[in-house]
Amino acid sequence: MPLIYDSSSSIEKLLDQGFEMPIHFAAVGTNGAAVTGTYRFSSNSSELDCQIRSQTPAPEGMTAPVNIMFVDSNGQSALVVLRPTAQRELTGTA
Numbered sequence: 001m002p003l004i005y006d007s008s009s010s011i012e013k014l015l016d017q018g019f020e021m022p023i024h025f026a027a028v029g030t031n032g033a034a035v036t037g038t039y040r041f042s043s044n045s046s047e048l049d050c051q052i053r054s055q056t057p058a059p060e061g062m063t064a065p066v067n068i069m070f071v072d073s074n075g076q077s078a079l080v081v082l083r084p085t086a087q088r089e090l091t092g093t094a
Contacts, residue, residue: 029062
């Protein structure tokens with residue numbers, strides 16, 4: 001069962017908690033598949049733009065649970081855990 005994740009709600013929550021752009025992320029599935037990237041606001045609007053920096057090839061994609069670490073330009077961090085039931089957990093910032 002594929003896991004579909006809309007990151008915009010997580011980014012909005014992080015911004016509400018004081019995170020500042022750019023926000024970098026690293027996501028790792030339980031099968032070792034990983035992706036890293038950076039979120040910024042689009043140059044002409046307040047829409048999110050995501051640039052993938054690296055991605056490991058995995059024919060099946062990422063298997064859940066998937067852990068996503070977010071880090072902002074000031075060093076704040078947060079962890080989002082995506083579970084097979086599509087529940088998301090936002091755990092504390094450091």
